[in-house]
Amino acid sequence: MAAKTKCKAQLLSGNEACVQGALVAGIRFFAGYPITPSTEVAEGLAEELPKIGGRFIQMEDEIASMGAVIGASLAGLKSMTATSGPGFSLKQENIGFAAMTEVPCVVVNVQRYGPSTGLPTSPAQGDIMQARWGTHGDHPVVALMPASVRETFDLTVEAVNLAEELRTPVIILLDEVVGHMRERVELPAAEDVELFNRVKPTESPDTFLPYKPAANLVPPMPAYGDGYRFHATGLVHDETGFPCGKGADGNTLVRRLQAKVEQRQPKIARAETFQTEDAEIVIVAAGSVARSARAAVKEARAQGIKLGLVRPITAWPFPEEAIDSVAQTAKALIVAEMNLGQMILEVERIAAGRAPVFGLNRIDAELITPEDIIVRAQEVTNNVR
Amino acid sequence: MAAKTKCKAQLLSGNEACVQGALVAGIRFFAGYPITPSTEVAEGLAEELPKIGGRFIQMEDEIASMGAVIGASLAGLKSMTATSGPGFSLKQENIGFAAMTEVPCVVVNVQRYGPSTGLPTSPAQGDIMQARWGTHGDHPVVALMPASVRETFDLTVEAVNLAEELRTPVIILLDEVVGHMRERVELPAAEDVELFNRVKPTESPDTFLPYKPAANLVPPMPAYGDGYRFHATGLVHDETGFPCGKGADGNTLVRRLQAKVEQRQPKIARAETFQTEDAEIVIVAAGSVARSARAAVKEARAQGIKLGLVRPITAWPFPEEAIDSVAQTAKALIVAEMNLGQMILEVERIAAGRAPVFGLNRIDAELITPEDIIVRAQEVTNNVR
Amino acid sequence: MNSEPARIELNEKWCKGCGICIAFCPAKVLVAREDGKPLVENPEACTRCGLCELRCPDLAISVGGKQHGGKN
Amino acid sequence: MNSEPARIELNEKWCKGCGICIAFCPAKVLVAREDGKPLVENPEACTRCGLCELRCPDLAISVGGKQHGGKN
Amino acid sequence: MSVKDLVDRYCRVDKLPHIWCPGCGNGIIMGAVIRALDKTDFDQDKTVIVSGIGCSSRAPGYMNFDTLHTTHGRALAYATGVKFARPDLNVVVLTGDGDCSAIGGNHLIHAARRNIDLTVVVFNNSIYGMTGGQFSPLTPAHSYASTAPYGSIDRNFDLCKLVQAAGGTYVARSTAYHARQLVNLIATGLNHKGFAFIEVVTQCPMYYGRRNKFPSPVDMLKWQQEHAVPVKAAAKLSPEQMAGKFLIGELHREEAPEYTAVYETDVIAKARGDIN
Amino acid sequence: MSVKDLVDRYCRVDKLPHIWCPGCGNGIIMGAVIRALDKTDFDQDKTVIVSGIGCSSRAPGYMNFDTLHTTHGRALAYATGVKFARPDLNVVVLTGDGDCSAIGGNHLIHAARRNIDLTVVVFNNSIYGMTGGQFSPLTPAHSYASTAPYGSIDRNFDLCKLVQAAGGTYVARSTAYHARQLVNLIATGLNHKGFAFIEVVTQCPMYYGRRNKFPSPVDMLKWQQEHAVPVKAAAKLSPEQMAGKFLIGELHREEAPEYTAVYETDVIAKARGDIN
Amino acid sequence: MKKLELRLSGFGGQGLITAGIILAEAAILDGKNAVQSQSYGPEARGGASKAEVIISSEEIDYPKVGQADLCLAMSQQACDKYAGNTQPNGVLVLDSGYVKNPPEFSGKMYSVPITEIATSEVGRNIVANIVALGVIAGVTNVVTRESLETAVLDRVPPHTKDLNKKALAAGYESAKNLLQREGE
């Protein structure tokens, strides 16, 4: 298959849509190591990238894959890797390096059932907190959670754009259900997709400071070979890019890294709301679970139960405003997730006692059903009455 | 130096006290890979373990170290490793394996300034959330945060005991200040230290089910070579220990793993409170920062400011009760940490709006000072008035 | 040497019909059934060499009457 | 060949006084000062072999008057 | 011992039949390991079988010993822990080509370097079977795989050569086809005091076979038969005659101090002041 | 070129003097790399120097090129990314014995296997310098180190042998003492199209030297002088005469397809339908 | 038709995933929405196989099939496992060559010698899945014959187009015969 970007209905899986999104977004380098249920992303790109002169390499492991992706990005190519749970754990150290050195790259994590080897082919949403806190030290994180095949395409493009704009690793948190299910989708024509390319310096190499931020807190980024002869290091460094061993520089650097993402929080953080205006109970659900929740809201409304849905599209930054707003209007919130309670921690924190927060958690490797949600909503209704 | 456990005052560093604690607690196997600022733990055990017939091995990396520790524990020895930030990131996958297969082991993480290589010799408390969420999938975590050299000894012993009792990896979150500073300490005599050894099965191998929990939710654990011929796997498994591929078994297993720690939450989770009864402002601080906070409380009280301190001793499970209680009595809480705000997330969640929560964060590689805290307390006082 | 024909037994439940035993039997003792599993057609020809046992991926075939593969 | 004595220059700030240039100068041109740094005692003996340059860990010593280590 | 007796004694019979595809070589190798173990004097209760992740790494689950199914690539690290903690246990590692030469390559060379007393059997099916047929570091160059749709350009390791260069003291290779030789080579490896490494060239009909024009498992065994050259025979062949072929048999054997033993004699004894 | 000219052209002069201890061999090797680079026709703006973590891995920070100081052990993985993304760049990897043979061992053998066009210079000081003197996989057995207070029982790799067995197509060894030879070997490696590996035996007076009874850096260089045997000379020596000695010079060289080039000719061309 | 849920089950190697994909693609050609998913046994080598398809003229939220409107079972094991999870008034299509013990079922049940048709009428048992699609489309009209044929021909290798066309036709034919026999 060639890059399928004609605006025509087709049947694609989430993983395939991720491949298409990557190609359209300008990804030209992929390094990976196979792992279920993400492997189709690698397989798709192994086939497609060389057709457009891009590069696919299968590395010896996930650590090497992440390293190669960072190296390739420094060399100027838009770069990406894909993995699942165990591989995501292994990539963490190098993801931290990318954050620290501000190297744009995209990491796809098609979540599977964990911990450990778990149930490799079964769905879960157990890596939401890991996406935020998986590497050591303080660092900004952007992570996106598509709920459909089309959205997987769109958010893959957005992930690449955000990575390039912010100079930071961006994580796509697919879940196995969305990654593997095929659905009807119409993809936009490539020329209709807005792309962002990293900003290159305009200054001459003589005066250029590689880690001196522009007004938006992001430093322009030359590629290796452009003549800037810059230094990239995971050590604390100052604007010159060189390590200085000074805590004060660490303070400046790490706070800026955090701030460049945080100050765009309102733009990046995003949630979809569905029938929340008059909702007595609001479901918070992401990824495939949000599809069940949507079905549940429709069905419940048909039964006269006033349910609503907040669907976080970004896991990180977490869409605080959307939660904040329903915490003021709803009688209760239910966070439905395929884990033992991860998003709920953020929801509880933001709700801050204004509305009680309940969990609905399944970890039996099955997608939460609309019925599960309706039943839970009824329980909660009885509870808060 | 021989195991220094006579009850006599001596000058020891936190890392050295960790070595002494490990020896007294019965650690007989250490596998590691050097990294600043944890290396003294490895060096101490390289010298001490063989003296008592124990085993020290320097592996090729942190991943291998963690694997060897799990193997050794399955073979019956109390086992431990030590590392810092980057190495802690690398160990995550195998820590998840230990959680899933319920293999007792202790992981010391002497936190250093991150992310990435950061400032290797400088202090930070940036891995608190990583300790909880570093590996993929849902899993229980126990993590301890000593604030003094003596407490490092005590909590090392406790970590070993908890690991053996709960059959789970236990993390010791030292910070560089506590790990490297030397202070006067009197260690208890070895015979006065209470030890816990993993419970071995009494059943015969023919009827024994290796993952059938006892009443306390923890299954008895034979060693390899004991004749039980059991299977350990990171895949979802049932009570026989074999993978079954069934979501229902995953549900049973992972919920039990979580529950065996959660049900002991009241016993494990612990915080020290200092002058909180009448405190208007309560500082929440752990590790070395809690020492500054204690000094600040004393000084503030001398100036007539009613400050108090809650010092979480366990990072995980988080001592919710202690926070809950001050959230009801204090006018405001200040969470002081050497990171960009990690414990504060839990404190906000638990305070649930009952008391405003403020952060005091330093990431300039310097220990927060008592003065910092007093100044912040004054700001907050003006703020909440 | 034993002169009665070898007792070649097939574990029907385990055999997956891969055909390996049949293809490599040096004495052409076995032929393929419709489902690919072996049928013992010439038991007399069997030399009890044990190769079918050794190469069966499913531990599904066994040749009685001779000790091989034991301690030696 | 150049017959005037070699101009051996020391970068005082960079030299750490390790003594390597002194110990391995084949012509014994250098001797150690009190701080371990080299003193050029026999410049006439210098063959401009360049070994002191090549082995100086601190890029602190240089021998003028001869091209070596260049493209060849 | 008859097959039934072997199975009854060394297998977890209730777990059989195994999950492997029809004609997959994993079962042949597992059978060889069992037969080789039967040839040793090992106490079955003092023998631990360790594996990583992959189709092949499922083997320990079928074997009636203490067994350990670790994370992908890490079998040797875990096994090192088991053996070093309890040198009295016999530790056998069963691993795939991907498991041991891709993600696990470092642990392989370091275990060989230490010459720790482990016996490692590599199920080399030239592919990542478990994940559906991606090429591995042992996939012959130019083969097709799901991540090499245009043919693999990666050169493959000669893993035996690598292990020997790393310090392994017993190195052998065989194939699923050469099952009898295989049993003997594994048995020798088990009895070897030090790091013993046996590579087994085997077949994955499901993925390697299908993509690379092998109509059946039988064809793959025939390929093994035709391309494997015993060490002795090879000595008489010219490089041209050996082109495309590979060596089987015992490739290297030496006596050298074993890690856990040396730890006792050189470290513990010194630390205790017995010697210095 | 005079030292001053070399430094002005190839060093970030404002970063000098470097942080290395007096007599540390790192500076000698960095000097050799610069001199070797000066001998090539490389465009300085198209040359990238990559390192891991360690004292030695600080070298790129002093070098006036595009430079990349990665995570511990991963230099070759990052370098593979740089080179594969931009085959027109010259990529040089500077790494320590720990960085490249301990935690980074896997990336080393895999980069060698692929024969990707990188030039790797290993600063082998037989110790983890940066972290204060723990033994490494290249520490000679029986040496003392902070984690080997009773003497190390670990056998050390012959890293050149390992890299050759893994597939490296240019393999050489030298020492800090043999600085002139070193320059030439590195220069040859730089010009080699494929994976070029140069191990440099060097001195860490601070940790290896102090613990192993070398009073000064000069004594350590003398040891190098006395224990290094050029390949040619070694051919005339008996194994007994070679005991405890090591080879220096070009140890292996072959021509083989280079990875990034083959990707162009065999993958991209096929995918585009230019050939099939 | 608002929403139709189908479950195709049997054993690995019967091509049921492909069948599911083709069905979904045919539905898309008909202008409908479609979602297809499948079960991955953790070690499904040669074992059970299952594909699910939902076809709807509206948005499809929950993507999994609960009680199916139609269930195809091409092995006894699959039939035993999944037939029960079919709407009481739904449709059951069985490969009579494999399913020797058909279940009690309140809806419509069609036993068709699917694989046999593929082998004897079409000449290759590997097209049994396409025969099955012909049968399903023939007894239900879930997708139009034109779309289904287009979808089949789009997916299969060029040199097998005729074979697959034949298989599809044979499936339709047998469905027709069945319905006729039923007197519908």
Place this chain on the structure above:
Amino acid sequence: MKKLELRLSGFGGQGLITAGIILAEAAILDGKNAVQSQSYGPEARGGASKAEVIISSEEIDYPKVGQADLCLAMSQQACDKYAGNTQPNGVLVLDSGYVKNPPEFSGKMYSVPITEIATSEVGRNIVANIVALGVIAGVTNVVTRESLETAVLDRVPPHTKDLNKKALAAGYESAKNLLQREGE
């Protein structure tokens, strides 16, 4: 004495960390509490070195030294960097061999040729740190002479005991002379 904060500074290789440890151990022998810490330059090879000691009869909470009560500087660089961060009425001990430009200082300042004493009077410059301890204890009484001697002898290799004893005594001696000269 409630709490005393000391800072020992100089360059790497002068043994200041060891000196700090010995001082803290002496304080413990005196029955006091003590905390010792040190700075690790990220790349402190041969560069600056600093040890801090807090001695107190009470619990020591905050373990770092702010404005020191006493500062020892054994290099000009260390003196320039740390002397200023000393209590105005505190004590400054300088190695006059290295610190050629003593700072302005409002408290007590003692310039002692510490390293020279070690070299010429004791015979080995590596015991300069012990000489310094003698000076410090001599001018301040922060620890008792007995405890300090015990602590020194506990830490140093057996064959250097005499040497170190001599160094300590030399330090004390010079402190005495200084105080006498000052007329105290």
